[in-house]
Amino acid sequence: MNVCFHTFGCKANQYDTERMRQELESRGAVAVAEPRAAEVCVVNTCTVTNEADAEAKRFIRRLHRGNPGVRIVVVGCSAALRAAEYQATPGVHAVVEGHDPLTVAEAAAAGRPLLQLSARRPGPGLLARRSGGTRAWLRLQDGCDRKCSFCATRLARGANRSRPADEVVAEARLLARFHPEIVLTGIHIGGYGREVGCALALTRLVERLVAEVSGVRFRLSSIEATEVDDGLVRLMENQPQRLAPHFHMPLQSGSDRVLQHMRRWYTHEQYRRRVLDIAERLPVLGLGADVIVGFPGETDDDHARTRALIEELPYTYLHVFPFSPKQGTYAATLRDRVPRHVAALRGRELRALALEKGRRYRARRVGTPAHAVLESGGSKALTEDYLRAHVRSANGEGAPAARRVAHAVLHGDADHLYIDLSLPGRANFNGELSVP
Ligand code: SF4
Numbered sequence: 001m002n003v004c005f006h007t008f009g010c011k012a013n014q015y016d017t018e019r020m021r022q023e024l025e026s027r028g029a030v031a032v033a034e035p036r037a038a039e040v041c042v043v044n045t046c047t048v049t050n051e052a053d054a055e056a057k058r059f060i061r062r063l064h065r066g067n068p069g070v071r072i073v074v075v076g077c078s079a080a081l082r083a084a085e086y087q088a089t090p091g092v093h094a095v096v097e098g099h100d101p102l103t104v105a106e107a108a109a110a111g112r113p114l115l116q117l118s119a120r121r122p123g124p125g126l127l128a129r130r131s132g133g134t135r136a137w138l139r140l141q142d143g144c145d146r147k148c149s150f151c152a153t154r155l156a157r158g159a160n161r162s163r164p165a166d167e168v169v170a171e172a173r174l175l176a177r178f179h180p181e182i183v184l185t186g187i188h189i190g191g192y193g194r195e196v197g198c199a200l201a202l203t204r205l206v207e208r209l210v211a212e213v214s215g216v217r218f219r220l221s222s223i224e225a226t227e228v229d230d231g232l233v234r235l236m237e238n239q240p241q242r243l244a245p246h247f248h249m250p251l252q253s254g255s256d257r258v259l260q261h262m263r264r265w266y267t268h269e270q271y272r273r274r275v276l277d278i279a280e281r282l283p284v285l286g287l288g289a290d291v292i293v294g295f296p297g298e299t300d301d302d303h304a305r306t307r308a309l310i311e312e313l314p315y316t317y318l319h320v321f322p323f324s325p326k327q328g329t330y331a332a333t334l335r336d337r338v339p340r341h342v343a344a345l346r347g348r349e350l351r352a353l354a355l356e357k358g359r360r361y362r363a364r365r366v367g368t369p370a371h372a373v374l375e376s377g378g379s380k381a382l383t384e385d386y387l388r389a390h391v392r393s394a395n396g397e398g399a400p401a402a403r404r405v406a407h408a409v410l411h412g413d414a415d416h417l418y419i420d421l422s423l424p425g426r427a428n429f430n431g432e433l434s435v436p
Contacts, residue, residue, distance in 0.1 A: 001029045002039050004032050004034065004040075005020070005041070007044040009044070015138065019099075020042055022101070022127060024108060029108070039070065043056065046076065046077055047155075052078065060074065061089065061090070063091065064089075073094045073095075073096065074092055074094070074096070076099060080097040083095045093110075094110065099142075126170055127174070127175065129179075133179070135179055135375070137183050138172060138175060138182050138185065140205065141161060143157040143159045144160055146263075149261065149329060150331040151329065154187070157187050159195070160191040160195045162195060169208055180216060180405050182216055182217070182218050183221050184209075189202060189220065190223050193205075202227075206232060206243060217384070218243050225250075226265070236282055240284065241371045248289065249289055251271060252264055254306035258297070258298050262295060263330070268309055287314055288315065289315060289318055290319045294340075294342060310357075316358050365387065369410075370407075370409070371405065374406060390412075390418040406419060
């Protein structure tokens with residue numbers, strides 16, 4: 001059986017697709033890139049906004065029109081919340097309410113349409129490799145116990161469930177055989193172990209990974225500022241080549257009033273203090289955040305507070321989203337909507353500010369050393385602080401793919417960083433290349 005996959009949404013979803021692919025391959029299926037070569041297409045959906053749901057439906061309709069013979073298996077977050085709508089969509093063979101690879105594999109192999117299968121809790125199992133990627137994702141936990149008023153992900157994914165530390169370490173060992181970097185991901189990784197009352201579980205886990213899994217760099221995916229403890233920062237300070245000094249810490253708003261309506265649990269001052277403390281200790285730091293503009297009731301003054309906070313903090317990039325009411329969430333019931341053009345204007349303003357801050361940071365990095373993981377067949381590199389640089393080598397082509405990590409000096413300027421691998425260097429573990 002030939003199977004193709006299409007994934008919407010975040011790294012956690014991409015990880016889940018890889019587990020499904022691996023399960024199907026272990027049962028003799030062959031993963032193919034093109035739907036026209038496939039008998040089954042697994043569509044892993046996202047429900048972060050109403051638009052994400054609509055996009056998945058448009059994709060499924062197009063897929064069926066272009067490939068009427070393909071059995072479509074719809075899985076993931078949007079499928080968990082809108083199973084009935086997907087069941088009624090032409091071409092859909094099965095709807096799996098969740099991400100469990102075993103259920104998806106059974107649905108894909110079933111000769112007759114199964115339509116709705118509940119499978120919210122992925123079973124045990126280890127991912128050995130991410131197909132076609134230099135970096136691997138490793139999901140530490142699923143679900144979230146917070147109740148942010150705009151978020152539907154927690155509705156789809158359920159309560160916080162952490163994977164056992166031994167299982168995570170074993171999976172990291174497998175992935176490290178093929179990937180120079182592993183991104184530790186999840187729906188709310190700061191919640192790791194908290195459902196069993198262990199507040200330091202994430203730090204202990206990362207310490208174990210760094211100590212027990214060699215030859216690979218780890219990177220944290222999105223983590224809440226209030227859930228970063230000193231142990232994590234210390235690891236980045238002491239071993240930046242093993243734990244990338246990069247935090248993506250959702251801010252959402254710089255106004256306490258708006259944060260309260262969003263049902264976030266911190267004030268702008270708590271966030272600010274945490275970030276400044278971290279930045280003081282990590283001079284090389286990739287720092288990103290999510291910001292929502294135009295949340296219901298957001299005034300010019302609220303927006304000015306967000307802007308002022310962003311100006312002050314050392315962000316290197318931002319993801320700015322206009323508020324989009326999501327069916328089923330409390331925020332969707334709020335009145336006092338901000339007109340679309342006002343939200344768009346605020347978004348443009350913050351994006352421009354973030355771009356300028358990013359440029360300034362990159363300009364400061366020129367002439368300084370970086371640990372770069374080589375991507376795209378060796379033509380691009382990703383630094384520990386999440387900068388993308390081009391790779392120059394003696395013959396003008398990318399570096400050989402075997403040279404997966406380089407210690408090199410960043411050249412160029414704020415708009416075009418590059419590392420030069422044509423300089424004499426010395427290879428070591430994993431084909432790692434040191435360039436003085
Ligand atoms: S912390 Fe808030 S935004 Fe993040 S997954 Fe949990 S409920 Fe959603």
